[in-house]
Amino acid sequence: MSALLSLHDVWVEYGDKIVLERVSLDIAARSFVSVVGPSGAGKSTFLRLILGQEAPTRGEVLLDGKPLRRECDADRGVVFQRYSVFPHLTALQNVMFGRECEQAPVTGRLFGSRRRAAIAEAEAMLEAVGLEHSRHVYPAQMSGGMQQRLAIAQALIKHPRILLLDEPFGALDPGIRLDMHALVTRLWRERGLTIVMVTHDIREAFKLSTRVLAFDKRRHDPHAPHRFGSTATYDVPLDRKADDAAGTVADQPGPAIAPATALSLSNEEAE
Numbered sequence: 145m146s147a148l149l150s151l152h153d154v155w156v157e158y159g160d161k162i163v164l165e166r167v168s169l170d171i172a173a174r175s176f177v178s179v180v181g182p183s184g185a186g187k188s189t190f191l192r193l194i195l196g197q198e199a200p201t202r203g204e205v206l207l208d209g210k211p212l213r214r215e216c217d218a219d220r221g222v223v224f225q226r227y228s229v230f231p232h233l234t235a236l237q238n239v240m241f242g243r244e245c246e247q248a249p250v251t252g253r254l255f256g257s258r259r260r261a262a263i264a265e266a267e268a269m270l271e272a273v274g275l276e277h278s279r280h281v282y283p284a285q286m287s288g289g290m291q292q293r294l295a296i297a298q299a300l301i302k303h304p305r306i307l308l309l310d311e312p313f314g315a316l317d318p319g320i321r322l323d324m325h326a327l328v329t330r331l332w333r334e335r336g337l338t339i340v341m342v343t344h345d346i347r348e349a350f351k352l353s354t355r356v357l358a359f360d361k362r363r364h365d366p367h368a369p370h371r372f373g374s375t376a377t378y379d380v381p382l383d384r385k386a387d388d389a390a391g392t393v394a395d396q397p398g399p400a401i402a403p404a405t406a407l408s409l410s411n412e413e414a415e
């Protein structure tokens with residue numbers, strides 16, 4: 145399968161601090177990749193590279209074999225742990241916002257038939273995430289789970305091929321997380337999305353994904369911690385398939401390699 149996204153020997157440095165080093169990997173279309181690793185391992189930086197918010201200091205990031213555009217276009221949608229939605233807009237207005245900015249970049253408003261089409265599309269998107277009865281509700285009146293559903297609808301209204309999720313369920317209660325797992329799995333399958341998700345929850349990563357990447361440092365300099373960056377120390381393909389009809393999001397047993405072991409092994413390997 146050809147790669148949708150390719151990173152070739154990517155490094156990210158801030159001054160003399162190396163955050164990522166030698167990251168080389170391909171991400172196939174319609175895969176669901178989870179990124180795990182200790183705090184500060186560069187997981188969000190990796191996501192920002194794919195989003196185009198961050199340029200590699202060295203190396204290249206390719207989308208469909210071509211250098212990634214710096215600005216985030218309709219190819220990529222993103223949902224963060226919090227603050228993805230606009231507090232002063234209702235659910236419907238939040239979802240329509242993307243359409244209005246795209247189609248009326250100067251005024252930010254649509255009129256007539258284009259407005260009616262945008263409303264219909266936004267309502268369908270709200271229904272897809274289970275918020276059809278909350279279209280006139282403001283984010284402050286919603287639970288955390290509802291706000292994340294709204295953020296997902298907002299990200300998907302532009303029909304991105306790639307959905308980037310940065311700790312999207314981190315602030316949610318366990319029961320709500322399970323609902324969100326089912327929602328994201330359904331949207332991933334139905335819409336043929338490619339998902340890259342950063343999570344601290346290793347079980348969530350192994351449950352939802354087709355592939356788990358563990359980022360960590362292979363080399364440590366105790367006298368200069370910033371001297372070496374993280375890379376994908378473990379790259380674990382899983383059996384889960386987007387078109388696997390039987391593949392529900394039921395809890396699965398833990399990974400074959402305990403993640404803590406995997407991460408510590410990676411350091412030993414490097415020595």
Ligand SMILES: Nc1ncnc2c1ncn2[C@@H]1O[C@H](COP(=O)(O)OP(=O)(O)OP(=O)(O)O)[C@@H](O)[C@H]1O
Pocket residue numbers: 158161163181182183184185186187188189190
């Ligand atoms: N603009 C920046 N300038 C300097 N250092 C930065 C910048 N952005 C990120 N960093 C550093 O890069 C490192 C990786 O940050 P990043 O947020 O990608 O890690 P992370 O793995 O997502 O962490 P966490 O799990 O805690 O969210 C951190 O040490 C952070 O301080």
